[in-house]
Amino acid sequence: MFKHTLALVGLSLITLSANAALYDRGNGLIYDDVLDITWLQDANYAYTSGYAAANAVGSPHSGSTNIQADGRMGWGAAKTWADQLSYGGYDDWRLASAGNSPTYGYDVTTGELGHMFYNNLGNTAATSILGNVSFTDATLGGGTQSFVNVQSDAYWLGEEYAPDIGHALAFNTNNGHQHTNGKWYSHYSWAVRAGDVSSVPVPAAAWLFGTALLGLAGVKRKHC
Structure with a gap:
């Protein structure tokens, strides 16, 4: 009886873990516990932090190092901003990745922004991310939360386009399209870092599993 019930609890844990995301x-x-990465909730922190306005240089689409006061930048400037960002006690931020062996087009979920757009937020191809920037907080007792300052526009990804290093990868949040673009274009940037920022993360599934084990231990003692 104990082993059978424990197996059911284990199955519940697997199911909850698969459904948990943000x-x-x-x-x-x-x-994001699926990709094991942490996002800034602010999807245009270069602007809201004042960094873009303080470092604005060049006109839009004028070169890889151009920075616009609204937060858009050339790819080189975006890489520098993310790599030098210090936030929440961490200084290992970067641009979102296109993933290994990146592909192009709609419904691409192998990259971090594609995963966010389609899997986490449930948006669909040819629609704007602004249709849904909210998510259910998987933290125990969490409610509905939203990302802020999300732009329905192109966001730079961290990888160059290998056949032509004058181009880099980008993801359009206005329609869910992953593509390449010249590094001189002015796009937005969304910072991410590897791993969790919680020193002792306790996801709801783990809490349930631990509680169930304690309950089962009591059941076992009753039948001994």
Whole structure:
């Protein structure tokens, strides 16, 4: 009886873990337990932090290092901003990745922004991300949360386009299309870092599993 019930609890844990995705860690940090990465909740922090306005240079689409006051930048400037960003006690931020062996087009979920657009937020191809920027916080007792300052426009990804290093990869949040573009274009940037920021993360599934084990231990003692 004990082994059978434990197996059912284990199955429940697997199911809940598969469904869990985003955890609000507070302080503007959102953890994705599927990709094991942490996002800034602010999808245009280069603007809201004042960085873009303070470092604005060049006109839109004028070169890889151009920075616009609204947060858009050339690819080189975007890489520099993300690599030098310090937030929440962490200084290992970067641009979102296109993933291994990136592909192009709609419904591409192998990259981090594609995974966010389609899997986490449930948006569909040829629609704007602004249709849904909210998610259910998988933290125990969490409610509905939203990303902020999300732009329905192109966002730079961290990888160059290998056949032509004058281009880099980007993801259009206005329609869910992953593509390449010249590094001189002015696009937005969304910072991400590897791993969780919670020192002792306790997902709802793990809490349920631990509680169930304690209950089962009591059941076993009753039948001994």
